[in-house]
């Protein structure tokens with residue numbers, strides 16, 4: 418880094434590498450797990466009313482309307498919810514709340530790569546706990562997690578789509594002395610979730626986002642669910658106005674339309690099933706997915722497959738790390754997008 422005035426911790430990290438965001442009109446974009454569907458129609462009603470907003474005034478610093486709408490989903494009150502500028506904001510707040518400089522963050526591997534970036538910025542140690550050969554939790558996870566101030570578990574995991582056994586997670590929550598954040602960015606596509614664990618354990622935070630299942634990646638809204646004393650402490654760490662007014666109102670409207678959520682996630686689950694069979698027929702090896710993407714080993718070199726799709730305006734995700742290099746990650750888009758993706762893949766396979 419040219420400027421040596423930066424802290425050593427910042428000089429030494431690369432920063433988070435997001436998936437490519439290209440001009441949407443021209444490509445099939447199935448690389449960053451967004452929803453192919455628009456959000457709840459209630460969102461449009463809110464946005465049509467834009468002129469009545471007091472844009473000259475600060476928004477509610479506590480995002481209470483979002484907290485009320487979110488907490489109602491769990492039969493709780495707003496004290497159990499912290500709203501964030503995307504769930505990435507929640508992850509940052511958790512790191513700042515629970516991990517000192519020189520402290521330890523643990524994460525399963527492979528998983529979401531942002532945690533290591535957050536550890537780097539905080540000047541904390543990153544400890545990786547390798548998933549087993551089936552990308553499942555290792556049997557000695559309790560021992561391996563020991564001493565970590567904050568342990569991140571993504572369930573269902575990315576990039577694999579696996580939903581770990583909840584009883585195993587419960588034992589871990591019981592045994593672990595530090596905090597555990599269960600990142601449920603994809604839980605709306607799974608058959609179950611971990612939100613009830615916050616009732617039992619004061620060291621558990623469950624984070625959620627509206628970026629994937631609610632079709633609102635652009636709006637940047639996520640939230641944490643945890644016991645009120647945990648939320649209260651994390652409140653002190655966040656930026657005072659961390660969620661803007663438009664996001665608060667749009668988010669509230671989306672959270673209140675659970676019917677739309679169920680409809681769109683059901684469509685995606687159906688398409689996931691269709692896509693899984695289509696890929697298996699073509700010789701792909703799949704990890705069973707509880708998410709809105711598939712982690713698949715193609716019947717050819719994955720990196721050139723990624724590139725050939727890219728050249729034909731289809732954008733999937735390839736990770737070159739040792740545990741992921743034999744796979745590609747494909748977001749489940751609309752049925753039409755998936756048909757295009759399969760057609761183009763067939764062209765690629767017959768050409769070879």
Ligand SMILES: *Cc1c(COP(=O)(O)O)cnc(C)c1O
Nearest residue numbers: 503504505529571602626628639
């Ligand atoms: C997409 C994603 C997030 C980030 O969600 P935002 O709310 O858009 O910040 C968090 N965790 C995982 C595992 C994700 O895949």
